[in-house]
Amino acid sequence: MAHLTRVLKSEWTKVTTVRSTLWTLVLAFFLTVSIGIAFSALLKNLSNEERGGPLDPTYVSFSGMSMGQLAMVAFGVLVVSGEYSTGMIRASLGAVPQRGVFMAAKLVACTALALLVGMVTSVATFFGSQLVLGEEKASITDDGVLRAVVCGGLYMTLMALFSMGVTWMLRSPLLAFSILMPFFFIVSGILGVVEATRKIAQFLPDQAGMTMLAVNDLTDFDRAYGPGGALLIMLAWVAAALIGGYVMLKRRDA
Amino acid sequence: MIELEGLTKRYGTKTAVDRLSFGVRPGVVTGFLGPNGAGKSTTMRMMLGLDRPTAGDVRIDGKHYDQLKDPLNHIGALLEAKSIHGGRTARNHLLCLAQSNGIPTRRVDEVLDLVGLGSVAKKRPSGFSLGMGQRLGIAAALLGDPRILMFDEPVNGLDPEGIHWIRNLMKHLASEGRTVFVSSHLMSEMALTAEHLVVIGRGRLLADTTMESFIEENSRTYVRLRAPEPERLRDVLVADGLAPTEGAEGAIEVEGAQAVRIGELAAEHRLVLHELSPQQASLEEAFMRLTAQTVEYHAHTALPGPGEPAAAPPPGQQQGWGPQQQKEGF
Structure with a gap:
């Protein structure tokens, strides 16, 4: 236990001392909050017909998350691939040859930081947007709103964690970025819109995650599961990525 | 003390390290010599538990590397391949390594001064010269004040002053009773630092002897x-x-x-x-003769084979300090 604490401290130092990785978190915050507020301002002035239904003021405030999540994905990719692309992995495993301990400590340290930034972002984008929404605004005490805001922070954290697992399998930052980014930016969206694939696409991690953010019946997602099921689907994706990453780390030469 | 027993690494059908068995003793600098591609770096990576052996065993003080708790206090290594994140300052790089092994922060500043990087502790290594990067790698190796030190091609690409510094450092570390294991593909470099010699070619052990008897046996x-x-x-x-x-x-x-x-x-x-x-005959020649059969990547100009007289260097390419070089104003 004392050993794990020491390695955890070391990994915390690692993740907080590289500027480029910290910038991705700053970017995640600003993208999410600014786009969320901008969308809220835009939609507020439209009639229900124009926006195709009643407004879910909570869900609208998360409009920037589809962009902000990409920065979170970048964070997840960088903290892991940074070890491999720089050769730091050799120093890291030289210092902590127990690979399971090493991986666990890195995941905990990076996830803690992502969770902190994710929650702050989710709270900020919610309250910022409600300020703009005026009469249409929701209150944090409204039914399901607090849960949605917490899930917003959780969603961003889980996206980072999922990316860490995937990157641990791929190692190369180029490979990880070129698979994850287009997937979440384009592919998942297309699959979700096309009629034939929609039924399958709803089980993708980001589509499931977005469902967690909806407040009850205001936003109709037409999904086979509710917010609780959505969380479980996301957790399953994260677990699969991390197990894959662990097996690769354990088996391959560094 | 490092002990190898039948250490083998195969990549598919290619054998990089072939049943290596030898021991590295404390108190002397042991040179690990072999042509490029002989398997030196692979052997060292297996010693550190980075690569998994196909067969055989390597033990550090009687234990496998991943059985060592806080390994930096037992063994410090400088690998040939860079192992530093360019975006993390020199001090933070050492700090995160120190923390993982319970080494006090004060030691970080100590080793930075020891290798002469005290003034750039807050700078990021992406802007470091080759020599500075090498010094930072050595600082990391010395961090836990380990009894065993391992250097993979430490003088590669260094200026004369840096080479001189590393040679003296290795001798000094050995004189303190530590185990010092240094790899090189240059016999001349080894002749200046190592007392004991382990020579490999194509992954196989060719010699495990003292420098003195190696010279005696192999020089013409x-x-x-x-x-x-x-x-x-x-x-x-x-x-x-x-x-x-x-x-x-x-x-x-x-x-x-x-x-x-x-x-x-x-x-x-x-x-x-x-x-x-x-x-x-120079030690370099003796080394070439010993490994001639095993050189992985032959250049097209053939090396003198065993038994053949050494080919005369073509005029103008003489080794050493000839009158010709002096005339040309060297």
Whole structure:
């Protein structure tokens, strides 16, 4: 236990001392909050017909998350691939040859930081947007709103964690970025819109995650599961990525 | 103490390290010598638990590397391949390594000063020169004040001052009773630092001996002669049962003979000699001869094979400090 604490401290130092990785978190915050507020301002002035239904003021405030999540994905990719692309992995495993301990400590340290930034972002984008929404605004005490805001922070954290697992399998930052980014930016969206694939696409991690953010019946997602099921689907994706990453780390030469 | 037993690494059908068994003892610098691609780095990575052996075993103080708790306190390593994140300052790089092994923060500043990087502790290594990067790697190796140190090609790409510094550091560490294991593909470099020598070629152990006996066994001694009448001299030598060969620039070389005997022989036959000098082939030659069969990537200009006389260097490419170089203003 004392050993794990020491390695955890070391990994915390690692993740907080590289500027480029910290910038991705700053970017995640600003993208999410600014786009969320901008969308809220835009939609507020439209009639229900124009926006195709009643407004879910909570869900609208998360409009920037589809962009902000990409920065979170970048964070997840960088903290892991940074070890491999720089050769730091050799120093890291030289210092902590127990690979399971090493991986666990890195995941905990990076996830803690992502969770902190994710929650702050989710709270900020919610309250910022409600300020703009005026009469249409929701209150944090409204039914399901607090849960949605917490899930917003959780969603961003889980996206980072999922990316860490995937990157641990791929190692190369180029490979990880070129698979994850287009997937979440384009592919998942297309699959979700096309009629034939929609039924399958709803089980993708980001589509499931977005469902967690909806407040009850205001936003109709037409999904086979509710917010609780959505969380479980996301957790399953994260677990699969991390197990894959662990097996690769354990088996391959560094 | 490092012990290897039948250590083997295969990549598919290619054997990089082939049943290596030897021990590295404390108190001396042990040189780990082999041509490029001989398997030195792979062996060292297996010692550190980075690569998994296909077969065999390597133990550090009787334990596998991943059984060591806080390994930096047992063994420090400088690998040939860079192992530093360029975006993390030198001090933070060492700090995160220190924290993982419970090494006090004060030691970080100590080793930074020790390797002469105190003034750039807050700078990021992406802007470091090769030599500074190497020093930072050495600082990391020294962090836990370990009893075993391992350096993979530590002088590669360093300036003379840096090379000098590393040589002295290694000798100093050994004199403190530590185990120092250094790899190199340059015999001349090893001759200056190592007392013990482990030579490998194509992953196989070729020699495990002291530097002294390696030199004795492997260096070719011969006598070099120059004379105004080389034909007659040659006849006289052959008549005496010696085997003169053609040396560089018209010189005659005689292997396995005493200079004294040849001098007397020449005097008996009233032959004038312009040169009569006992020679010792360089260690580099001895190393090349030992590994000639095992060199992985041969250049197209053939190396002198075993038994053949060393080829004369073409004029203008002489090794050493000849009059020609001086004229050209070196």
